[in-house]
Amino acid sequence: MAASDIEIAEHNLQHHFADMDQQRETSTFGMWLFLVTEIMFFGGLFCAYLVYRATYYQAFVEGSQTMNIWLGATNTAVLICSSLSMAMAVRCAQTDQRKMMVILLIVTMVFGAAFLGIKAVEYHEHWTHHQFPGPNFQFEGADAAGVSPQNVQIYFSLYWAMTGLHALHMVIGIGLVTWITIAGARGHYSADYYSPVENVGLYWHFVDLVWIYLFPLLYLISKKHGG
């Protein structure tokens, strides 16, 4: 280990920890626990989704038919790629490859921004088609399919709430990655002190994972299956 690395490590040891190992384990444990609270946070919405999907299955099928599967699938691929670059960035932080780490973090941000861009296109489509819940909600073809447009509105309520909350997490994630990219470029991290990179990475993977569930649940509801 280079002398400067030891300095980085000592500089970052907070007064109430005995050593860097205790500090790292503590912060990672805290992050995992925070992700548990996030699971419970999204869990309430997933629970509502399950209840209404079971109750109004046909309406959910109709709502799901309006989704652009190709945009959704592209976004899924984009996020999986961003997770890969994030994982590689964490590895680079652990092995002291600072330049590579910064490049990979920027790549991650670009993927994240691409996701939000594609999502914005989709939101715009829904908005112009009055597929936003509220007094102006319209859904043509509901009668032909024999479902109540109001029940389709519940599908869209959950769609907007779930993907909106996910998008908000993406925005926060990009903010966090920006922060560690700047700190990383300034040489704040080393093989001895990379907890912030690792923890932001955990958060990023979690947000990706939420999308991995959202995509099939919202876009790929089968027409054939009865419930």
Add this chain to the structure above:
Amino acid sequence: MATAVQATVERENYLNHDYTLKSWLLTKDHKRIAILYLISITAMFFVGGFFAMLIRLELLTPAGDLVSSDTYNKLFTMHGISMIFFFLIPSVPAVLGNFLIPLMIGAKDLAFPKLNLASWYIFMIGATFALTSMLLGGVDTGWTFYTPFSTTYSNTHVIGTALGVFISGFASIFTGLNFIVTIHRMRAPGLTWNRLPLFCWSNYAASVIMVLGTPVVAITILLVALERLFHIGVFNPALGGDPLLFQHLFWFYSHPAVYIMILPGMGVISEVVACFSRKRVFGYEFVALASIAIAVLGFLVWAHHMYVAGISVYAALVFSLLSYLVAIPSAVKVFNWTATLYKGSIRYDTPMLYAFSFIGLFTIGGLTGVFLASLGIDVHVTDTYFVVAHFHFVMVGGMVVAYLAGLHFWWPKMTGKMYPEGWAKLSALLVFVGFNLTFLPQFVLGYMGMPRRYHAYPPEFQVLNVLSTAGASILAVGYVLPMIYFVWSLRYGKDAGPNPWNAVGLEWMTESPPPTHNFDETPVVTWEAYDYEHQPDEEVTVGR
């Protein structure tokens, strides 16, 4: 000469090392953050108490003459919201837990000091939202925000209040997360889980609920706000939304939240009973695990709030059975405290008087909870004063009394000063008498059929209501007194010394008030918790 100088120079501690306002508002010291919380929640307690006072005044006479029915709806709503979300939930954890957990486990601070400070700021932002909504005209949905009334029909400041509750929830999540990580990772060498003070165990159990439950109520309240703002209709029956789903999601947190409000109080009682009986807590392991059992079972009983809301009979049966099960670990605790008293050298200092109150009142509150868990009785007394009396026995007779016990017990540690014992005993007595006079009549009222949440009632209920209001006024004196003499003691109280109760526990092995870093050297623990058998039983003179 040199010794004289030394005697006048006070040792540096967490209170006197810096006096600036900035040093308080930007502190990362868990002890100072505890004091910040203490001041904030005391203010909220008196806000909630003010609403309670108006409620009791209105109910002095059968006619609805003091306030209109709409105002009355707002009064009980704002009483509930201030007391539950801004006083009871943070009370013991954020004040005493924040102050004591690092001291009890021999750590220099909580694991995440900045997060701890952030939690106080978040709490204050939430409280500001709630208080502003109250000042602008209040909210009338009941503290439960039941839909579709809260989403569609109420014309009051639902969004502002809901956001206040939503935001303060994150303060609770951060406190719980901090406690769990701290207790796992920051214990002093030798302090195994089996040597951990029961106060830490019970706060750990409460933290598990905070971390797992609070996010669910957060998303639920967010959906209520979205429904009001954008009419998304997830809970709106007009669109096919299900109001029962709201109740399920709400009580999934709000029933376990009852255990956030009582478990830390139980931890206080374990400490106090052991100290003033000078014995190890009987069945330590069982009391410790009972906390965990209550936390786990607490997540499986939420629908007992919904027996008459239209859930299936079979679901109600299962929830009834599970609700009975919670009585087991609760009873384990009560029996073990009683067994601890047996053949103990009991001293009747103020914290112990509060602990006795707690054991009696919590037992009544808990047993009436078993009544309510049974389907037949619950249908009869749903939404009556029986329910009001039951949860006030647990929340006020339990948690507020435990909080006062803890405040008196650790006040010498927090401030270095003793409070006046005579006045404190008087206030403990007033709280006990006033509380029983307030809420025992309400059991009778409820059983006779007086519904809750109405500002007028039939004349035959008046005698019991007058008794209840009279009790509330005694209770008010019992609560104001400690506030006066605690503040008085800061200036005029006798010096407490490091260990005025001759208690065991790491927090008593450092100065009062503790230095900023808590311990000069990290302690090494080689003894069991509550090792009173090996504690020299010297006559305690300091501060008495």
